[in-house]
Amino acid sequence: MRIVSLDYLRAILAVGVMVAHYSLWTRGAGDAADSSTRFELYRVPMFYLLSGLTLFYFYSEKLVLDIPSLKKFFFKRIRRLAPLFYLATIITIVLFRMKPELITIITNFTGLFAVYEWDKVIVYGGWAIGNELVFYGAFPILLYIYQKSMFFFIMIMLILLVVFIYFSFFALNNQQLFTAQWKTYINPLNQLFIFGCGFTIGAIFKNTKIKSIVSVGILALAFLIFMFYPAIGDRIMLVTGWARVAFTIACMLMIISLFRLTIKLPETFHNMFTKVAQASYGIYLLHPIVYRIFIKLSDILNGRGIHLPIELILLASGLITILISYQVYVHFELLFMKDKKQFKPA
Numbered sequence: 001m002r003i004v005s006l007d008y009l010r011a012i013l014a015v016g017v018m019v020a021h022y023s024l025w026t027r028g029a030g031d032a033a034d035s036s037t038r039f040e041l042y043r044v045p046m047f048y049l050l051s052g053l054t055l056f057y058f059y060s061e062k063l064v065l066d067i068p069s070l071k072k073f074f075f076k077r078i079r080r081l082a083p084l085f086y087l088a089t090i091i092t093i094v095l096f097r098m099k100p101e102l103i104t105i106i107t108n109f110t111g112l113f114a115v116y117e118w119d120k121v122i123v124y125g126g127w128a129i130g131n132e133l134v135f136y137g138a139f140p141i142l143l144y145i146y147q148k149s150m151f152f153f154i155m156i157m158l159i160l161l162v163v164f165i166y167f168s169f170f171a172l173n174n175q176q177l178f179t180a181q182w183k184t185y186i187n188p189l190n191q192l193f194i195f196g197c198g199f200t201i202g203a204i205f206k207n208t209k210i211k212s213i214v215s216v217g218i219l220a221l222a223f224l225i226f227m228f229y230p231a232i233g234d235r236i237m238l239v240t241g242w243a244r245v246a247f248t249i250a251c252m253l254m255i256i257s258l259f260r261l262t263i264k265l266p267e268t269f270h271n272m273f274t275k276v277a278q279a280s281y282g283i284y285l286l287h288p289i290v291y292r293i294f295i296k297l298s299d300i301l302n303g304r305g306i307h308l309p310i311e312l313i314l315l316a317s318g319l320i321t322i323l324i325s326y327q328v329y330v331h332f333e334l335l336f337m338k339d340k341k342q343f344k345p346a
Contacts, residue, residue: 003057005258006050007277008265013050014280016043018287018321021125022314025291029178032237035227041238042226042251044128045194049255051132052198055139057206065144077136079336081129081281082111084328088123088285096292098122119183124288127186134188135195142199157196164193168244178236185239197252201259210260219257225250275326282325282333290321 020040023030030037063073089108092098100108104120107113113121114130121127146153167190172181184190210218229246231237238247264270276283294317298308 003054003259004270004274005261005263006054006255008263008273009046009254009258010050010280011273011276013043013046014276014283015318015322016040017125018283018318021287022291022318026310026314029235031232032235032243033232037235038226038229038231038238038247041235042247045191045248046251046254047128048131048135048191048194049198049201049251051135052139052195052200053202053255053259054198055135056143056199056202059139060143060146060202060206063140063143065140065147070140073140074136078111080333081132083336084281084285084333085123085126085129087328087332088289089126091289092122092124095289114188118186118188123285125284128284131186131188131191131195134192138192138195139199142196146199146203157193157200160193160196163189168240172236172240174236174240176236177234178239181236194248194251197248198255201252201256205256205259208260210256212261215257215261218253219261222250222253222257225253276322279322279325279329282328283321286325286328287318287321290324291317294320 016039020043023036023040030040032038059073063069086109093100100122104113104117104122107116107120108122108126111130111133113126114133118127118130121130123129142153142156145156167184167187171184171190178185225246229243229250231243237243265273291314294313298313301308
């Protein structure tokens with residue numbers, strides 16, 4: 001059973017990441033005081049929360065922790081991520097005439113980049129996919145501990161919290177630029193606690209009902225934190241210290257609210273959001289490629305005296321990305337998904 005409200009959120013986050021990258025590439029990084037910059041920076045962590053939550057929601061009762069079951073789980077997860085990741089990697093290398101080192105090619109196609117040189121990914125944004133691979137490896141361990149001993153599960157979460165605090169208050173320095181500390185920030189250990197929080201939200205709220213008015217109130221509180229928490233300067237101010245704690249809590253509140261919020265949009269909008277959600281992985285991986293193609297086409301037109309406004313280029317790039325991503329989902333990704341009938345497009 002799919003969670004409609006989370007599908008809507010997944011669609012919004014996927015398009016949001018694309019828009020955030022467009023803004024970064026055309027206008028540069030925003031200030032920490034801007035609420036848009038805050039939402040942009042925490043869209044990927046929200047995907048991590050969604051990942052932990054949905055894995056628990058769908059597998060907590062049907063994943064048997066034995067070798068055959070784990071093989072099936074990992075094989076299914078790899079089939080979900082690898083084909084499109086490989087395709088995007090090949091397109092990036094060929095289309096943009098990249099010449100990556102052999103070790104980079106090996107780590108990218110084996111998934112080893114997730115734990116070794118996670119900042120050397122051929123596909124733009126591929127670091128987040130590497131983090132997901134680490135989370136997939138951690139999930140059965142978390143599930144096993146959760147099922148066997150609540151005490152040890154809490155201890156594991158406390159250890160992950162300590163790691164989270166270490167990165168937030170010590171490993172990342174708010175006196176240096178965010179870009180200078182990128183490799184530290186995208187370290188999967190820096191993100192693992194967030195995935196664990198998604199897992200924990202699933203464990204606590206899977207069978208818990210929350211009144212709609214309460215869910216809306218929780219959602220409003222999350223937005224207020226994002227909008228009014230005091231932080232100014234470089235983006236590093238948003239991912240260090242108490243600011244990171246506050247914004248992570250806000251992300252968790254959003255996920256809790258939407259997880260328990262019973263909502264379904266009118267059929268037309270429901271189908272639109274559902275299809276965008278289905279295409280979300282493609283949108284994430286393919287939008288940098290489509291954008292670069294449009295920029296090259298724009299340069300060619302500029303050379304011939306035809307000048308297109310950047311807003312039109314971005315709009316066309318975004319719409320084409322969404323359309324292509326959905327077709328890729330239907331005609332490519334589904335080929336590798338065993339339960340493709342369940343995901344038959346509306």
